[in-house]
Amino acid sequence: MKVQVLYSGGKDSSLAAILLEPFFDVELVTCTFGLERSWENAREAARELGFPFKLVRLGPEIVDESIDVMLKFGYPRPGINLVHRRALETVAVSREAKYLADGTRRDDRAPMLTAPEVRSLEDAHDVRYIRPLAGYGRRAVDDLVARHLVIVEGDTAALAKADYEAEVRSALRARLGDDVYRRIFPPEHTQSRVLRRNRT
Amino acid sequence: MKVQVLYSGGKDSSLAAILLEPFFDVELVTCTFGLERSWENAREAARELGFPFKLVRLGPEIVDESIDVMLKFGYPRPGINLVHRRALETVAVSREAKYLADGTRRDDRAPMLTAPEVRSLEDAHDVRYIRPLAGYGRRAVDDLVARHLVIVEGDTAALAKADYEAEVRSALRARLGDDVYRRIFPPEHTQSRVLRRNRT
Numbered sequence: 001m002k003v004q005v006l007y008s009g010g011k012d013s014s015l016a017a018i019l020l021e022p023f024f025d026v027e028l029v030t031c032t033f034g035l036e037r038s039w040e041n042a043r044e045a046a047r048e049l050g051f052p053f054k055l056v057r058l059g060p061e062i063v064d065e066s067i068d069v070m071l072k073f074g075y076p077r078p079g080i081n082l083v084h085r086r087a088l089e090t091v092a093v094s095r096e097a098k099y100l101a102d103g104t105r106r107d108d109r110a111p112m113l114t115a116p117e118v119r120s121l122e123d124a125h126d127v128r129y130i131r132p133l134a135g136y137g138r139r140a141v142d143d144l145v146a147r148h149l150v151i152v153e154g155d156t157a158a159l160a161k162a163d164y165e166a167e168v169r170s171a172l173r174a175r176l177g178d179d180v181y182r183r184i185f186p187p188e189h190t191q192s193r194v195l196r197r198n199r200t
Numbered sequence: 201m202k203v204q205v206l207y208s209g210g211k212d213s214s215l216a217a218i219l220l221e222p223f224f225d226v227e228l229v230t231c232t233f234g235l236e237r238s239w240e241n242a243r244e245a246a247r248e249l250g251f252p253f254k255l256v257r258l259g260p261e262i263v264d265e266s267i268d269v270m271l272k273f274g275y276p277r278p279g280i281n282l283v284h285r286r287a288l289e290t291v292a293v294s295r296e297a298k299y300l301a302d303g304t305r306r307d308d309r310a311p312m313l314t315a316p317e318v319r320s321l322e323d324a325h326d327v328r329y330i331r332p333l334a335g336y337g338r339r340a341v342d343d344l345v346a347r348h349l350v351i352v353e354g355d356t357a358a359l360a361k362a363d364y365e366a367e368v369r370s371a372l373r374a375r376l377g378d379d380v381y382r383r384i385f386p387p388e389h390t391q392s393r394v395l396r397r398n399r400t
């Protein structure tokens with residue numbers, strides 16, 4: 001049973017893959033608009049974890065659509081949710097696996113699909129969408145991450161996850177300027193990137 | 201890392217235990233009011249699956265409380281949610297494990313804790329509550345059950361899961377009669393009980 005896991009190289013999507021590993025043939029899938037090369041960090045993390053890796057290009061119209069939604073609402077969450085949904089749809093359309101997963105957690109607010117969006121994704125593409133961390137709160141995730149992964153945290157660009165949200169942020173900033181960017185986005189939080197499995 | 205999994209002997213809680221097995225020391229915990237002996241079926245299923253088993257007695261005041269809630273609302277769901285929450289609290293109070301889990305699924309409506317109830321459970325008892333199936337829809341659960349478990353389905357009492365909800369149903373019927381019982385409860389659906397692991 002093959003599952004494709006949307007993968008950023010961060011701790012959540014890495015842990016999601018590890019929780020699925022005993023039960024599925026896991027392939028990590030990183031999506032990019034091709035605007036930045038941070039996906040290379042995800043490829044490196046996938047190699048360290050020992051999972052097959054695939055790069056999927058998202059259509060540039062998704063950037064436009066996402067920026068429109070962010071400007072309309074004045075805050076990023078609806079745009080982040082949209083780009084995540086489009087990423088899931090893009091992977092699902094390829095019909096390469098019956099199962100599709102991501103690293104969203106119980107207490108995440110974005111990215112997050114609504115229940116009707118989940119049904120639509122599953123029915124339109126005959127795929128089963130799995131969220132391995134949906135039943136785990138922050139502390140349980142932290143415990144499992146500490147046990148299974150070695151991560152590095154900080155806020156330098158060198159730690160960048162493969163993050164199509166970050167690509168949308170950069171695109172919005174380049175098109176509309178710093179003022180609009182800062183009005184819509186809060187300051188960025190600390191990055192974490194997975195280095196390898198914790199073998200101790 | 202020890203996790204106690206609320207266990208009925210049915211396919212959902214059995215699958216939840218199997219998904220946790222590679223990452224936790226699993227103990228199956230069956231709750232009973234002591235009104236019926238269906239918990240023996242859960243003990244038998246636990247033995248077949250090879251997990252340690254523990255029986256926990258729930259206080260009789262929970263039956264009263266649950267019946268009151270069902271009569272007040274006129275349908276069973278709030279009472280079922282209450283007895284489930286009380287069962288989780290009863291196990292959490294013992295402080296025997298840092299992690300507490302159940303077999304509730306993504307699309308379940310009962311039993312189900314609200315987000316504030318989850319926070320309250322976790323904070324009051326310093327426990328991490330895990331729902332391994334929270335990110336799995338019906339079809340994904342069915343696929344995994346078929347792969348990992350041998351189940352038997354039917355509607356005879358011999359298949360009864362260890363089901364504190366069923367104990368509350370019986371108690372309500374005995375106290376208030378068939379008419380009230382049938383007004384509140386829909387006809388019972390087909391039971392499934394786990395026989396053993398699927399080794400094929």
